[in-house]
Amino acid sequence: MKPHEQVSAAIRAAGAEGRTALVAFITAGYPDKSRFRATLAEVAEAADVVEVGVPFSDPMADGLTIQRASRGAIEQGVTLSWILDEIAAMEPKPAAPVVLMSYLNPLLAMGYERLAERALAAGVAGFIVPDLPLDESEPLDEALAAAGLALIHLVSPVTPPVRVEAAARATRGFLYAVNVTGITGGAKAAGEGLQAYLAGVAAKSPVPVCAGFGVRSAEQVKALGAIVPGVIVGSALVEALERGESPAAFLAALRPAG
Amino acid sequence: MTARQEQDHAAQLEALLDGRFPDARGRFGPWGGRYVPETLVPALDRLQAGVAEHLHSPEFQACLGAELRDWVGRPTALTPAPRLSEAWGAEVWLKREDLAHTGAHKINNALGQAMLAKMLGAKRVVAETGAGQHGVASAAACARIGLPCLVYMGEIDCERQVLNVERMRRLGAEVVPVTSGDRTLRAAIDEALRDWVSDPEGTYYLLGSVVGPHPYPYLVREMHAVIGREARSQVIERAGGLPDLVVACVGGGSNAIGLFHGFLGDPSVEILGIEAGGRGAGLGENAATISFGRPGVLHGTYSLLLSDDDGQIYETDSVSAGLDYPGVGPEHAFLHTIGRVRYEYAGDVDALNALDECCELEGILPALETAHAFAGAKRWARDNPGKRILLGLSGRGDKDMPTLAKFPKGGAR
Numbered sequence: 001m002k003p004h005e006q007v008s009a010a011i012r013a014a015g016a017e018g019r020t021a022l023v024a025f026i027t028a029g030y031p032d033k034s035r036f037r038a039t040l041a042e043v044a045e046a047a048d049v050v051e052v053g054v055p056f057s058d059p060m061a062d063g064l065t066i067q068r069a070s071r072g073a074i075e076q077g078v079t080l081s082w083i084l085d086e087i088a089a090m091e092p093k094p095a096a097p098v099v100l101m102s103y104l105n106p107l108l109a110m111g112y113e114r115l116a117e118r119a120l121a122a123g124v125a126g127f128i129v130p131d132l133p134l135d136e137s138e139p140l141d142e143a144l145a146a147a148g149l150a151l152i153h154l155v156s157p158v159t160p161p162v163r164v165e166a167a168a169r170a171t172r173g174f175l176y177a178v179n180v181t182g183i184t185g186g187a188k189a190a191g192e193g194l195q196a197y198l199a200g201v202a203a204k205s206p207v208p209v210c211a212g213f214g215v216r217s218a219e220q221v222k223a224l225g226a227i228v229p230g231v232i233v234g235s236a237l238v239e240a241l242e243r244g245e246s247p248a249a250f251l252a253a254l255r256p257a258g
Numbered sequence: 259m260t261a262r263q264e265q266d267h268a269a270q271l272e273a274l275l276d277g278r279f280p281d282a283r284g285r286f287g288p289w290g291g292r293y294v295p296e297t298l299v300p301a302l303d304r305l306q307a308g309v310a311e312h313l314h315s316p317e318f319q320a321c322l323g324a325e326l327r328d329w330v331g332r333p334t335a336l337t338p339a340p341r342l343s344e345a346w347g348a349e350v351w352l353k354r355e356d357l358a359h360t361g362a363h364k365i366n367n368a369l370g371q372a373m374l375a376k377m378l379g380a381k382r383v384v385a386e387t388g389a390g391q392h393g394v395a396s397a398a399a400c401a402r403i404g405l406p407c408l409v410y411m412g413e414i415d416c417e418r419q420v421l422n423v424e425r426m427r428r429l430g431a432e433v434v435p436v437t438s439g440d441r442t443l444r445a446a447i448d449e450a451l452r453d454w455v456s457d458p459e460g461t462y463y464l465l466g467s468v469v470g471p472h473p474y475p476y477l478v479r480e481m482h483a484v485i486g487r488e489a490r491s492q493v494i495e496r497a498g499g500l501p502d503l504v505v506a507c508v509g510g511g512s513n514a515i516g517l518f519h520g521f522l523g524d525p526s527v528e529i530l531g532i533e534a535g536g537r538g539a540g541l542g543e544n545a546a547t548i549s550f551g552r553p554g555v556l557h558g559t560y561s562l563l564l565s566d567d568d569g570q571i572y573e574t575d576s577v578s579a580g581l582d583y584p585g586v587g588p589e590h591a592f593l594h595t596i597g598r599v600r601y602e603y604a605g606d607v608d609a610l611n612a613l614d615e616c617c618e619l620e621g622i623l624p625a626l627e628t629a630h631a632f633a634g635a636k637r638w639a640r641d642n643p644g645k646r647i648l649l650g651l652s653g654r655g656d657k658d659m660p661t662l663a664k665f666p667k668g669g670a671r
Contacts, residue, residue: 056569056570057439057570057571058439058448058556058557058571059448060294060295060448060452060455060557060558061295061297061452061455062452063452064438067438067439071439074570079568079570080568080569081568103555104293104555105554105555105556105563105565105569105570105571106568106569106570107569108553108554108555108569109554109565109566109567109568109569110569130295131293131294131295131555131558132293133292133293133294133295133299134296135283135292135299136291136292136293153296154295154296155296156295156296156297158297158300158301158458158459159296159297159299159300160300163296163299167296178295178296178297181297181455181456181457181458181459182297182455182456182457183452183455183456
């Protein structure tokens with residue numbers, strides 16, 4: 001199975017077990033660089049897919065929590081290269097597929113061919129790049145596709161239907177449906193408009209759709225999970241880690257009861 | 259350079275002059291494009307369609323032309339600088355954007371975009387500002403047009419440009435100090451983009467330089483091209499011919515691109531952009547993006563920028579808040595690549611000295627940004643005696659008084 005297929009399979013497997021897949025986001029090396037591997041291993045036990053944030057100095061689409069996490073990680077010397085080395089060195093490997101979330105510039109700085117090679121060797125399954133819209137994605141997409149890696153595209157509530165269809169055709173792993181017109185960690189995702197939008201996206205996508213931005217509670221996971229197979233939890237998990245809470249316990253509490 | 263490279267560069271310049279760049283994907287050769295969250299793509303599509311429909315329509319141009327004349331005060335003067343000319347051994351002419359309303363070239367773009375925002379149905383305008391000139395221009399233009407305006411400004415810039423903060427507030431804008439990131443222009447742009455991501459349909463982002471995702475580099479350049487058009491006809495009429503050198507300071511590069519565009523098709527005219535050399539040549543010590551940068555993506559565009567091996571953007575340093583930006587407009591990266599414009603840098607000390615010289619010899623207090631252009635022009639004049647120089651005086655220096663007060667005239671520097 002190619003790495004990107006492992007991501008889709010993990011989400012589908014959760015559905016087969018009657019669960020909503022949880023995609024859990026952490027910023028690499030934050031709050032504590034020395035605990036990165038342990039945190040990743042623990043999160044991977046509790047989640048179906050792990051999204052590891054590569055810190056960037058100018059995170060355009062992120063709210064205060066992830067901005068703070070990115071800055072904290074950069075101050076500790078966390079780089080894309082370090083993250084790939086750390087994941088490559090993990091033994092045993094994380095229990096869930098790992099995708100990296102990075103703004104484009106760190107990926108450009110490494111070079112796409114080398115990036116694909118190192119990601120594949122490290123056991124990373126793919127990438128989410130929030131400042132890379134579909135129209136600009138071809139060079140990175142080619143390099144990742146050649147290695148069987150996912151390039152996970154995003155759609156938002158203001159994306160026209162024709163672009164949703166194009167993103168759904170192009171994406172590998174899953175299609176990332178942004179819940180809100182806004183930044184991460186912001187307005188709580190809710191409402192009938194959201195349900196209609198997600199249902200529309202899910203109807204168009206041949207790969208699983210995961211809904212993210214503003215997800216903080218088991219009630220939301222339950223409501224969203226009724227429409228799409230997976231949800232993404234980011235800022236709320238980062239804040240739990242900042243408070244020193246167990247990520248496994250935090251994620252378990254997000255699973256709808258019953 | 260090989261003959262083939264020269265031919266290629268000539269063809270690329272021709273494509274730019276013919277209007278084939280930016281291309282349909284918003285690129286000047288390899289530079290430019292649109293690297294933004296998906297949420298912003300429809301807003302940029304709408305803006306692009308609006309620009310295509312209105313910008314060059316006779317109605318819009320007539321309204322804009324009238325406002326530029328009656329409210330901004332265009333055409334701005336072309337001033338001979340006899341005492342500087344004597345000191346430098348060159349014939350120096352100054353294109354006086356400092357005499358435009360609100361005191362800098364920024365008003366050309368702010369007014370034009372505010373008018374466009376209104377036509378496109380925006381309910382509010384957000385802008386970012388570094389030195390405060392774009393913020394003041396945006397606040398004034400929005401007041402004139404009748405749109406609410408919110409300006410993001412880095413906390414550090416708020417402190418060093420306190421007079422402009424007060425001006426913006428008096429002009430009716432809300433000024434929001436940005437406490438995240440590097441707390442300067444770059445963080446202010448980040449925050450304005452986040453605001454726009456949160457309301458892409460009702461908000462118009464009035465970007466202040468020739469940076470950012472397509473169509474902004476094109477749109478902002480078109481708003482400032484009036485500088486070069488005026489300057490070219492004025493210098494031919496007043497001086498009797500084209501200049502040998504056209505020079506301007508380059509931060510993001512909006513004043514420079516506007517001036518340069520009037521002369522790109524004149525092969526006899528040498529064109530020089532002067533970046534902020536700050537304290538030195540090391541990364542983090544300056545804001546000289548083309549001189550020391552590398553290709554990368556920041557704030558939605560592929561251009562040259564100051565970043566490290568891991569792709570992290572470097573903190574910049576310049577005595578001039580208006581030049582303190584780690585990127586540069588993609589069209590400048592293009593003009594650098596094809597060799598049509600040469601880019602050099604001048605350090606803080608040279609700029610401060612040049613500012614004093616202009617004050618003493620011409621009775622003009624230029625902005626600290628512009629002082630870099632003076633320093634670069636003076637250096638060029640030493641190697642090119644007797645030549646004619648046209649310098650883009652991008653803005654006046656009143657706003658810089660709190661900074662200048664820290665550098666006593668002729669004092670410890």
